[in-house]
Amino acid sequence: MxxxxxxxxxxxxxxxxxxxxxxxxxxxxxxxxxxxxxxxxxxxxxxxxxxxxxxxxxxxxxxxxxxxxxxxxxxxxxxxxxxxxxxxxxxxxxxxxxxxxxxxxxxxxxxxxxxxxxxxxxxxxxxxxxxxxxxxxxxxxxxxxxxxxxxxxxxxxxxxxxxxxxxxxxxxxxxxxxxxxxxxxxxxxxxxxxxxxxxxxxFKNYTLVLFDSHVKHTHLTSGYNDRRNEVEQGLNTIKTHYPSVQTFRDCTENQLESLRNELGETLYKRCHFVIQEIRRVNEAVKALDQNQFEQLGNLMFETHEGLSKEYEVSCAEVDFLVEFVKNKKQVIGSRMMGGGFGGCSINLVEKGSEKALFESISKAYREQFGITLSYYKVKIxxxxxxxxxxxxx
Missing domain, CATH: 3.30.230.10 (Ribosomal Protein S5; domain 2)
Known part of the structure; x- marks a missing residue:
């Protein structure tokens, strides 16, 4: 290639x-x-x-x-x-x-x-x-x-x-x-x-597979810039009450929780996702170093949940792709990847099962959305x- x-x-x-x-x-x-x-x-x-x-x-x-x-x-x-x-x-x-x-x-x-x-x-x-x-x-x-x-x-x-x-x-x-x-x-x-x-x-017995939703909703750029403004606003509020907090990595969940009413639900959710995601990356590195791939996969599923429900940058099509593989034993992790509002899901999939999985998910995806799915096996x-x-x- x-x-x-x-x-x-x-x-x-x-x-x-x-x-x-x-x-x-x-x-x-x-x-x-x-x-x-x-x-x-x-x-x-x-x-x-x-x-x-x-x-x-x-x-x-x-x-x-x-x-x-x-x-x-x-x-x-x-x-x-x-x-x-x-x-x-x-x-x-x-x-x-x-x-x-x-x-x-x-x-x-x-x-x-x-x-x-x-x-x-x-x-x-x-x-x-x-x-x-x-x-x-x-x-x-x-x-x-x-x-x-x-x-x-x-x-x-x-x-x-x-x-x-x-x-x-x-x-x-x-x-x-x-x-x-x-x-x-x-x-x-x-x-x-x-x-x-x-x-x-x-990844030993697993491979990285991307499922391309072939959708790109038009609010990607505006949604992306909106999220940046929201988290900046949220962080400024947190800093006002907790001067020791310089960045989100200094902020605890308890501190955030204490400001929930003042932040309002939207800014609270955005900030909560960021604090949790910073934690997840550190846990993912540990899981990777110790070959604990199922733990890594669980963290990927958690990230998607946060991106979809708290940061609100996913979409129905990509949510469907992640939900579909959640209970498939050959998939140990899946999440939306990239800026959001479309694009790909990234999946940790058992080697040898990729083709059968793609056939079943693409059939279901076409029935649900009328869109032809693509997939890419990628190497680092x-x-x-x-x-x-x-x-x-």
Whole structure:
């Protein structure tokens, strides 16, 4: 699959620009095992890069012009990098313009660039194709023009690109996982300090399966930003009464409970989910290290319950997918993954049972919603990298 993607992207570059690309890069999507919506709440998360990629075939040119070709969309965008960069009406372009804008603000300058990119990351499935696009492009610029940026700086540039040119106040997790991914390891990431540690993710007799609901409700961006505002408001109220509390990880359930009436039910539920989810991530790391996969699965189910009922970022379709597998002995954990309001559920499934499970759940899902389900078996892979040798067609 990876070789095929590299070969197809390289071939398309050659057909558009009439020569081989100078360099080829791969930037992965990501999963998050547990720790949802806490990356912007000073929490810990447990993401990993996966074997779904955006491939970039790139060459420098002798002009100041950038030519960006989105192979899968059959769209091309040209601009002069030295001119003022502003968001445009093509969303995929904004992710890349935002990265270039951040680098220009740091004082870097460039030659022209010809870029073709193509992807095996399913769009709208909550696998962070946007972070893969930002970070892959940033990583490529850093390598090609020898800018000397660290991986951490590339991840932060990707995040700022999304804040400024796309308008989503995302946390750092997606970009960090895409850049820092390590094969067969999850990353326990402190989203405040960016301190991180790797933990082996060998699931033994289980495999990670994603069920793609193929729905993306339109209130994702507005709902996401609303939740950020609600938890900020809640935390400010908590700090007023408990000055020792700086972040949600300092806050106890008893402190929160004492402010339930003042917060009101909505803010209380949002804050309660965050405090519980920070606890769950720490427990999940322990379970993973001790190969206690059923405990890990229970924590995933708990997270989904919180995302659905307290944080209210799930939807009927994804709730159905999680509920359906709850009593299946071959599934030990399941939850909504990503920003919410659609996308995928992530499941820990007994090896060998994936196909039969998919057939039964997809039949039930089609009967309930009239939508065809997709599934992806994913493996944990390394982060953004340059392809060492081009694959000839």
């Amino acid at each position: 990876k070789k095929k993607l590299i070969a197809a992207t390289t071939a398309h570059f050659k057909s558009v620009f009439q020569h081989e690309p100078e360099s080829v890069f791969l930037s992965p999507g990501r999963i998050n095992l547990i720790g949802e919506h806490v990356d912007y709440n000073d929490g810990f998360v447990l993401p990993a890069a996966i074997n779904k990629y955006i491939c970039f075939a790139i060459s420098t040119s002798q002009t100041d012009e950038f030519t960006l070709v989105a192979q899968d969309l059959n769209e091309t965008y040209r601009f002069n990098w030295s001119e003022t960069l502003q968001p445009v009406d093509k969303m995929w372009v904004n992710y890349m313009l935002g990265v270039l804008h951040q680098m220009k603000m740091k004082g870097f300058s460039f030659a022209g660039l010809n870029v073709v990119f193509s992807s095996t990351i399913p769009m709208g499935a909550g696998l962070s194709s946007s972070a893969a696009l930002e970070c892959g492009f940033g990583y490529a610029l850093n390598k090609l023009f020898k800018l000397g940026l660290s991986r951490e700086e590339i991840a932060l540039i990707g995040q700022q690109s999304e804040h400024t040119f796309v308008g989503v106040k995302c946390g750092i997790m997606d970009q960090f996982a895409s850049v820092f991914g390590k094969k067969n390891h999850v990353i326990k990431l402190d989203c405040t300090s960016l301190e991180h540690e790797y933990h082996t993710a060998d 892979s390394k982060g953004t990298s340059k392809v060492k040798k081009k694959i000839k067609n």
